[in-house]
Amino acid sequence: MIRRTERPVALNRDATVTARVYEAAEPRVDATLILAHGAGAGQDSGFMTAFATALAELGVDVVTFNFLYTEQRRRVPDRRPALEACYAAVIQAVQSERDGAVFIGGKSMGGRIATHIAADGRAGSARGIVLLGYPLHPPGRHEDRRDAHLPAVRCPMLFVQGSRDAFGTPAELQPVLAALHKPASLHIVEGGDHSFKVTSNVKRQAEVFLDVQRAISTWIRGVTAEHS
Numbered sequence: 001m002i003r004r005t006e007r008p009v010a011l012n013r014d015a016t017v018t019a020r021v022y023e024a025a026e027p028r029v030d031a032t033l034i035l036a037h038g039a040g041a042g043q044d045s046g047f048m049t050a051f052a053t054a055l056a057e058l059g060v061d062v063v064t065f066n067f068l069y070t071e072q073r074r075r076v077p078d079r080r081p082a083l084e085a086c087y088a089a090v091i092q093a094v095q096s097e098r099d100g101a102v103f104i105g106g107k108s109m110g111g112r113i114a115t116h117i118a119a120d121g122r123a124g125s126a127r128g129i130v131l132l133g134y135p136l137h138p139p140g141r142h143e144d145r146r147d148a149h150l151p152a153v154r155c156p157m158l159f160v161q162g163s164r165d166a167f168g169t170p171a172e173l174q175p176v177l178a179a180l181h182k183p184a185s186l187h188i189v190e191g192g193d194h195s196f197k198v199t200s201n202v203k204r205q206a207e208v209f210l211d212v213q214r215a216i217s218t219w220i221r222g223v224t225a226e227h228s
Contacts, residue, residue, distance in 0.1 A: 002056045009093045011068060011086055018043075019065040019090060022056035029217075030100035031224045032061040033130060036087060036110025039077050042070035047107060047195055051132070051213060058217035061098070065090050067110075083113045088122045095124050101224045105130030105158075108167065108194065112146060119152035128156040128223045130216055133194045136168025136176070147176045157184040158219045160212055162192025187215045 003023040008016040020043055035052060037043050043052075043064040052062040067086050069078045077083065087104075095102050104114040104126045111131035117123045137144050150157075159177065161170045170188045177184040189212060191198040198208050 002053050009065065009090050011089050015068055017066050017068055017071045017086060017090070019063055019093070020052070022052045022062040022064070024056050024059050024061045026059070028059040028061070029221045029224055031103060031127070031220050032063060032094060032098050032100060033103045033105065033216075033220065034063045034065070034087075034090060034094055034114075035130070035132075036065065036104075036106030036113060037067070037070065038106070038108035038110055038133075042066045050209065051107075054210065054213040055217060058213060060217055060220055061100075063090070063094055077109065080113070080116065083109075084117055084122070087113050088117055091117070091122075091124055091126065101127040101220075101227065103128045103130060103220055103223075105132070107132040108135050111135075115153055115157070116149055118155060119149040123155070126155055127227060128158065128220070129153065130220070131157060131159045132212075133165055133196070134159050134161060134168060134173065136172055139166035142172070150176065151180055153180070154182055156182060156223050158187065158216065159184060160187045160189065160196070160215070162189045162194060162196050162198075164191065165194045167194050185219060187212065187219075 005021050007019055009019050010016050037048050043066050048064055052064050055062050067083055104123055105111050106114055112135055114129050136146055161173055189196045196212055199205055
């Protein structure tokens with residue numbers, strides 16, 4: 001059973017958000033992954049809780065949190081500066097309290113915000129970024145790209161992308177990643193959509209998720225070992 005605790009993170013004198021810590025099982029890697037939720041659901045969503053629990057079972061401490069709009073039960077995400085400020089506050093809190101390497105990332109919007117923070121130098125000593133369904137563009141608007149800042153990211157990145165992701169396919173991502181200054185890894189979920197769903201078969205879907213979770217754990221272990 002994974003031990004899970006909660007704590008508030010202050011954004012300013014008037015606002016706090018809830019962070020949740022999933023303590024890693026043994027054998028553990030000396031690393032913590034901060035995983036931010038996507039635009040449509042908070043850290044209590046089935047996807048977020050399942051991935052955080054599974055990664056903790058695979059030896060990685062995981063911290064999730066709610067962006068302020070989610071904490072306040074608002075449906076529409078805040079503008080990017082507010083999302084970035086919230087994420088940066090969580091990073092600062094985690095890095096001040098936990099030993100070992102710190103990785104950042106998230107699902108869809110949460111991962112994109114992590115890359116913006118890393119690109120402008122507010123990610124502190126973050127060792128790498130895990131991106132679960134990177135939203136390269138809105139569905140059907142391929143020209144509205146969200147990759148101009150990525151070359152400014154100076155830490156390793158792992159992109160996990162479904163082969164039929166409407167927000168950007170692996171084929172669309174590959175030339176973007178090839179142009180980065182720092183090598184990036186791409187894990188393709190064959191047949192997967194934006195949330196890596198491939199089938200209505202529950203057992204088969206669980207196997208797909210586990211393959212993704214093992215890939216993330218292996219990548220984090222590899223990056224951590226390179227800097228030890």
